[in-house]
């Protein structure tokens with residue numbers, strides 16, 4: 664049967680916390696799979712914000728969303744820009760009320776995409792700090808990391824070090840990882856604890 668894939672495990676953690684009417688962020692829209700999942704889970708009374716720095720990614724996300732009946736999805740705002748700006752982009756009324764924030768790092772997974780355009784350690788860490796601030800207590804951040812490509816292993820190590828150093832009273836951090844292949848993708852997830 665096998666264990667859940669890293670992506671399925673991220674969706675499972677997200678689905679446990681995101682209720683109909685809830686608010687969620689896809690920090691790396693890519694082809695829109697996570698954006699669609701969040702919009703379906705939050706439903707028409709919810710709200711979803713998605714970020715990507717590539718027009719191509721947002722176009723793919725839009726195409727994917729257009730195939731779904733509108734009335735089944737949360738209203739979605741697609742932002743062309745870095746997730747490191749999420750705090751200033753997302754209206755203040757939503758701050759502290761986000762149930763789920765998903766990051767899927769690395770490059771846009773399409774045949775034609777430029778594989779040099781990848782998430783960068785510095786902006787990823789800035790975005791993670793902002794994400795933690797935006798979360799509802801009990802909300803989660805999921806981060807899928809790709810140590811198998813150039814730049815990805817440094818980014819993964821930096822995210823792991825950042826998450827490990829968080830005070831447990833601020834957030835609980837876990838890792839979901841196959842341990843037989845050091846280059847396989849893995850997941851770090853954080854649950855926000857009560858406000859300090």
Ligand SMILES: C[S@@+](CC[C@H](N)C(=O)[O-])C[C@H]1O[C@@H](n2cnc3c(N)ncnc32)[C@H](O)[C@@H]1O
Nearest residue numbers: 691692693694696697715716745746767771782
């Ligand atoms: C692995 S893909 C995401 C996959 C996506 N979740 C899906 O379902 O297809 C990573 C995405 O992050 C985007 N990205 C890179 N740097 C970014 C940044 N600073 N802010 C937001 N998105 C970024 C890339 O353009 C790429 O589309």
